[in-house]
Amino acid sequence: MKKFDKDIEILSAYVDDELSPEEVRELEEKISLSPQLRKKLAEIRRLKELTRSSFKRISEAPYFETRLFAALEENSFKRRMKKWLPVTGFVALTLSLMLVLKFNPEFLENIVEEQKLNLAGFYKENLKPLLFAADLTNEDIFNFAFYNQLPLDNTKSQFLQLGSDSSGKEYFEIRTAGLEKENDNFEKFVETLDMNDFQKNKFDSIMSAYAEELQSQVLVNDKNTVAINQNLWNYRKAIAADILKFAQLSNEKALQDVMPVLFRFETPDVEKMVNSVKSVNDNEYIFFTPDTLFVDTFEFDKKEFQKDMEEFRKDMQRGVEDYKINQAEMKKFGVKLKLDSTLAKLKRAPKVEKNINIFIDSNLCRVHLGNIVIPPIQLPNMDSLEAIINEATKQVQAFSFTIPKIDKNMSKFKYDVKVLPGDSIRSFNFDVRIPNVDSPGRIYMDPFQNYNWNQPFNQDSLAEWFENFESDSFFYGRPMEIEIRMKEFEKEMEKFKHEMDKLKKELKKDSVQVKSKKPVEV
Amino acid sequence: MSLKRKKKVLQPSPRILEIDDDFSLIKRFIEGDETTFRTLVYRHKEKVRNIVYLTMNYSDSVDDIAQEVFITVYKNLKYFRFESQFTTWLYRITINKCRDHLRKLKIRNIFTPVKDIEEVHGYNHINENMDIPDIVRKAISKLPEKLRIPLLLKDIEGFSYQEIADTVQCEIGTVKSRIFRARESLRNILKPYEGEL
Numbered sequence: 179m180k181k182f183d184k185d186i187e188i189l190s191a192y193v194d195d196e197l198s199p200e201e202v203r204e205l206e207e208k209i210s211l212s213p214q215l216r217k218k219l220a221e222i223r224r225l226k227e228l229t230r231s232s233f234k235r236i237s238e239a240p241y242f243e244t245r246l247f248a249a250l251e252e253n254s255f256k257r258r259m260k261k262w263l264p265v266t267g268f269v270a271l272t273l274s275l276m277l278v279l280k281f282n283p284e285f286l287e288n289i290v291e292e293q294k295l296n297l298a299g300f301y302k303e304n305l306k307p308l309l310f311a312a313d314l315t316n317e318d319i320f321n322f323a324f325y326n327q328l329p330l331d332n333t334k335s336q337f338l339q340l341g342s343d344s345s346g347k348e349y350f351e352i353r354t355a356g357l358e359k360e361n362d363n364f365e366k367f368v369e370t371l372d373m374n375d376f377q378k379n380k381f382d383s384i385m386s387a388y389a390e391e392l393q394s395q396v397l398v399n400d401k402n403t404v405a406i407n408q409n410l411w412n413y414r415k416a417i418a419a420d421i422l423k424f425a426q427l428s429n430e431k432a433l434q435d436v437m438p439v440l441f442r443f444e445t446p447d448v449e450k451m452v453n454s455v456k457s458v459n460d461n462e463y464i465f466f467t468p469d470t471l472f473v474d475t476f477e478f479d480k481k482e483f484q485k486d487m488e489e490f491r492k493d494m495q496r497g498v499e500d501y502k503i504n505q506a507e508m509k510k511f512g513v514k515l516k517l518d519s520t521l522a523k524l525k526r527a528p529k530v531e532k533n534i535n536i537f538i539d540s541n542l543c544r545v546h547l548g549n550i551v552i553p554p555i556q557l558p559n560m561d562s563l564e565a566i567i568n569e570a571t572k573q574v575q576a577f578s579f580t581i582p583k584i585d586k587n588m589s590k591f592k593y594d595v596k597v598l599p600g601d602s603i604r605s606f607n608f609d610v611r612i613p614n615v616d617s618p619g620r621i622y623m624d625p626f627q628n629y630n631w632n633q634p635f636n637q638d639s640l641a642e643w644f645e646n647f648e649s650d651s652f653f654y655g656r657p658m659e660i661e662i663r664m665k666e667f668e669k670e671m672e673k674f675k676h677e678m679d680k681l682k683k684e685l686k687k688d689s690v691q692v693k694s695k696k697p698v699e700v
Numbered sequence: 701m702s703l704k705r706k707k708k709v710l711q712p713s714p715r716i717l718e719i720d721d722d723f724s725l726i727k728r729f730i731e732g733d734e735t736t737f738r739t740l741v742y743r744h745k746e747k748v749r750n751i752v753y754l755t756m757n758y759s760d761s762v763d764d765i766a767q768e769v770f771i772t773v774y775k776n777l778k779y780f781r782f783e784s785q786f787t788t789w790l791y792r793i794t795i796n797k798c799r800d801h802l803r804k805l806k807i808r809n810i811f812t813p814v815k816d817i818e819e820v821h822g823y824n825h826i827n828e829n830m831d832i833p834d835i836v837r838k839a840i841s842k843l844p845e846k847l848r849i850p851l852l853l854k855d856i857e858g859f860s861y862q863e864i865a866d867t868v869q870c871e872i873g874t875v876k877s878r879i880f881r882a883r884e885s886l887r888n889i890l891k892p893y894e895g896e897l
Contacts, residue, residue, distance in 0.1 A: 187880040194854055196861045225883050229855040232836035236753045239763050242745055246767050250774055
């Protein structure tokens with residue numbers, strides 16, 4: 179059967195005229211001998227004929243070429259466009275940019291400005307008062323008035339320090355180290371005034387009122403932005419004046435002990451000044467951010483914030499859980515700037531305000547305000563009042579000398595001096611060996627009044643102390659009487675020092691002589 | 701002077717013969733003379749359309765497929781290697797295009813109800829009222845693609861086995877076998893109509 183199929187396949191090729199002459203001859207021989215093959219051949223021929231006759235040629239399409247070339251044209255246009263699209267796009271962009279710049283030359287500047295605004299907007303979001311984050315105490319307000327320092331978070335690890343340079347131009351700095359705890363200047367001040375309960379309450383209310391006022395002066399947010407109101411410098415003066423005025427009214431005598439004799443505040447002047455500071459339209463803020471530094475207006479809604487604070491206080495009272503949440507919320511607003519790395523790029527950052535100089539150290543970032551104008555307070559006797567405030571600030575700073583408590587049997591103590599106002603970098607450490615000192619107060623008033631000179635002492639360390647002694651800074655701001663006595667004493671000590679030097683030299687000579695002697699034979 | 705010129709015009713130049721050749725047209729196309737493509741289209745469009753018509757079994761999309769064939773040729777003509785006849789290359793493209801369409805059609809039919817397919821194409825049923833060519837066409841349309849295409853290329857288009865082998869890209873023996881099998885199948889399909897045929 180298979181062989182027959184093979185023959186039929188060859189028969190099919192025979193009908194198609196696809197066999198070689200030899201194959202044709204062989205097949206024709208087979209066909210002549212086989213009626214079956216002849217029948218099959220006829221069948222195949224019939225099928226072939228049927229197939230051929232069943233299909234008519236397809237009619238011509240008159241628009242075939244037209245359509246084809248239209249499609250090709252479209253196709254080639256697309257391809258050309260694809261090829262030239264980048265170049266065309268670039269040229270079109272350049273041309274359109276040229277046109278835009280021709281008719282609107284400020285186009286690019288506007289874009290840059292818009293970007294600046296966007297950046298400014300980003301950093302202006304969610305600003306909350308510093309009080310919210312740092313929870314300012316009376317001491318913080320006091321330190322702000324006289325030491326120009328405000329803590330930036332509730333852990334008091336970073337501070338905002340205000341100041342002015344030698345040319346009188348203001349600066350501010352954000353620094354890691356603030357006043358040291360042992361200074362306790364505020365406590366000393368309160369102690370000195372010896373206030374009664376009524377006065378204490380009044381003082382507290384003044385301080386808390388300023389804490390409220392300061393709310394809108396320094397704003398912070400969760401993006402490490404510190405927005406400093408330009409009126410803050412004036413506020414500091416006002417608070418200082420108000421505190422001193424209060425101190426003067428409360429206990430003038432005690433105040434005079436730590437202030438110069440001629441020191442006096444006129445109450446109406448101070449009130450006028452405070453009112454003037456409060457009335458300044460203070461919506462200009464200096465925004466200090468990790469990326470940039472700029473001056474912009476910002477409307478802080480005090481009333482809205484008061485409402486929020488009221489709700490916040492209610493929340494605080496509700497329960498411990500809520501309190502914890504709020505504590506976490508508050509921590510978010512504590513400013514934590516990395517002074518070493520984060521702010522380093524500020525030096526290169528495009529600053530909105532020109533002439534702003536930035537000095538970055540490992541523990542502080544100082545910004546000289548340059549052209550930024552602190553809003554002036556118009557007062558007829560402003561100069562004199564300002565001079566008094568400045569002088570008083572220095573006095574209070576001098577007043578805060580810290581001398582640790584010294585035991586009678588103690589032979590050595592460390593003496594930290596931080597006296598120069600506005601210069602927080604310089605400090606001096608003295609190791610003073612003074613035996614038999616009754617109390618630190620005596621050193622302060624008359625360090626050597628009760629000194630028993632007949633007792634043995636270490637002359638070298640005493641001499642060293644005198645060499646390091648900076649009389650100007652030490653005596654600065656003391657009552658005149660003490661100062662005169664101290665100067666007299668200093669002269670005596672100079673004489674004594676010379677005598678001691680002479681004695682020392684003589685002793686050395688003696689010791690040399692002893693050495694030169696021959697040993698005694700026993 | 702004018703006589704001389706006249707003489708030149710009248711004399712059949714060897715260049716004209718060269719122009720008639722597919723290869724020279726393609727060479728000129730590659731050199732940048734895109735007008736020669738029009739000549740190629742004019743020369744081969746009917747053959748291409750017929751192959752499409754036979755292969756696709758219905759004439760609705762013949763011109764669309766034929767156009768696709770020529771667009772593909774236009775895009776790839778510069779890569780033509782002159783190793784085979786242009787027609788072999790052209791018909792191979794044509795058959796491949798038809799196969800692509802048939803494949804798409806099969807996939808589409810999977811998601812179409814059987815009734816709809818029959819209504820649209822209607823080639824699977826052979827009615828008693830049909831005439832002989834209709835019966836034969838319907839019977840051929842029932843053949844599988846790999847048997848139908850060689851059979852039609854041979855019996856209708858008159859291709860040689862070698863040409864069919866080049867076009868459908870298989871061995872010549874395979875073509876021979878497929879055509880035989882196509883005829884055997886066709887005979888079986890048409891058996892009920894033996895008397896009428």
